[in-house]
Amino acid sequence: MNAPAIVILGTGALATARRIQALYVERGAHAAAGVATACRVHALQGRVEADVSYSELGAHLRELYARGTPIVALCAAGIVIRCLAPLLSNKGAEPPVLAIAEDGSAVVPLLGGLAGVNLMARDIAAALAVQPAITTSGELRFGTCVLNPPDGYALADLGQGKRFVSDLLAGESTRIEGDAPWLDDAQLPRSDSARLAIRVTPRAWDGREDELVIHPRSVVAAVVSDDAGCADAIVARVRAALSAHGLAMLSLAALLAPSSSMADPALTQAARLLDVPLRFADASAEPGESSAARLLHTALRVPHETLHDDAYPNVALALCSLAIDPATLGRPRGRLTVIGLGPGCAELMVPAARTALNEATDILGYDTYVKMAGPLRADQRVHGTDNREELQRARHAFELASDGRSVVMVSSGDPGVFAMAAAVLEALEASHNDAWAAVELSIVPGVSAALATAAQAGAPLGHDFCMLSLSDNLKPWTIIESRLRHAAQADLVMAFYNPISRARPWQLDKALDIVREYRAPSTQVVLGRDIGRPGGTLRTLTLGELRSADVDMRTMVIVGSSLTRKFACGDNGAQWVYTPRWYE
Ligand code: SAH
Secondary structure (H helix, E strand, O other): OOOOEEEEOOHHHHHHHHHHHHHHHHHHHHOOOOOOOOOEEEEEOOOOOOOEEEOOHHHHHHHHHHOOOOEEEOOOHHHHHHHHHHHHOOOOOOOOEEEEOOOOOOEEEEEOHHHOHHHHHHHHHHHHOOOEOOOOHHHHHHOOOOOOOOOOEEEOOHHHHHHHHHHHHOOOOEEEEOOOHHHOOOOOOEOOOOOEEEEEOOEOOOOOOOEEEEEEOOEEEEEOOOOOOOHHHHHHHHHHHHHHOOEOHHHEEEEEEEHHHOOOHHHHHHHHHHOOOEEEEOOOOOOOOOHHHHHHHHHOOOOEEEEOOOOOOOEEEEEEOOOOOHHHOOEEOOEEEEEEOEOOOHHHOOHHHHHHHHHOOEEEEEHHHHHHHOOOOOOOEEEEEOOOOHHHHHHHHHHHHOOOOEEEEEEOEOOOOOOHHHHHHHHHHHHOOHHHHOOEEEEEOOOOHHHHHHHHHEEOOOOOEEEEEOOOOOOOHHHHHHHHHHHHHOOOEEEEEOOOEOOEOOHHHHHHHHHHHHOOOOOEEEEEEOOOOOOOEEEEEEOOOOOHHHOOOOEEEEEOOOOOEEEEEOOOOEEEEEOOOOOO
16 A cells, blocks of 8 residues: 555644654655655645645545545644545545544544554554544454455455445344454454354355355466457356356456466456456376366466366366465556656546556656656655666566566656557567567546647647657757648647757757748747646637747647637636637
């Protein structure tokens, strides 16, 4: 889990905040190798100094929440609830959120029951020597959440689970059948002759109401799809094999396939549909066994029973006595996901990019962007670099991914717009490397700087437009001039990326000279600087007023067409720039 952000409003809370921080700093020191996310105290600007400052509590809490950062807020519970309320109807991943009295006298877990908020509350309360305000009744009574079994186990049916816990709360006892080591310390009312039973079994639940069935993920399905089946057919065969042996779908720990079929998209899709990891191994050459069974023998290092079915010759199941950690089976298919972070703030990053970051083992990109992608977990390896050699970085990403790692390459904005996606594809095409070709490559789009800037200004890209990079690092200046001339002549709205830099001081003036040959001085111009980032500014002016000194490398320049217009609206001076949809 990420280290929590400790959020305070005034000096009165600083001492308590530092005590809680000490608890997590100590933890971080014991965390796995790599860059640990630091536990920081976030303080309201102008009121109190700490590690990170913020200017508005509501916006800051929502930003942290959207990034999945656990929040420890040293203020009234009501304030925290009101700030986060707009985000709560969206039932996505929910980080733990706690409200703590600033003098440390009360610890109130608010959100994130399934993300471990009660555990955090207990830890923090112990450090502050108070009782946590745990309100989850099952957890209160039994000291554990019976309905939230650990990794490697799955509850058969949540509805049944809730009924079962309310029966326990009403005073019934339970037997435990099967191996449930995590319940050893729970204060469950146990009795061998109880009517109710917690049953830990890979067998499918038969619907009996007096049982709480928990499935250990103890079954592995090996699939050899030499008939190049489609994903649905693979899923159907695995389901049929499980049901033929009376095994529950939720007892499936992983799908195993031969390394030679690593790049088969049907397998990837089938694993996704079955919601289990996909692992690969090479079958041993034992005679007399099906290749699926041989795969299981090579990959599984623990005792297991192999289950076949003549009706499904390309599927074999291995049933182990305990839950299996899929990470110990063969190797995974490596992944490389090229993502765009959007312009900077968490709300403008698409959820698929957040998911890729959460699942990443390795993260690559410019240091600035990697920082923007955070917070990252202590177990995630960061290969941050100031290295401007993009192809080199792309190759590094493929090396890591073809080793079975889950790699995320970060770009700002959209990864396909003057960013890493094209470099990654260029490296792949030039490589002729089978291991790189087997990597699961995907590109997740993002909100590009031109789109984020345009949205703040209104709709300057509302009609035909083009995006041009003014950098002549990778293309001759003559090409840029000729494109500018054509675009200006065609009356396209133009979005300029990389408009100027210390190494390219004269190019923007030259570009504007060309544009001015075709566009009137009254042409609308929008300048967006650091849009979506702290201190971002938006300016609208005319082409006649625009000077290259108004622009730096963190600026997006949008030059309107002959029809782009600006108007003021209402009494508060709001101004909008837009390009009409029609043309006259
Ligand atoms: N892939 C990025 C663009 C990278 S090129 C995207 O799709 O946005 C870098 C240029 O993008 C900068 O020189 C600047 O012109 C523009 N840019 C990137 N982020 C910006 C932001 N937050 N605000 C304004 N311009 C930005």
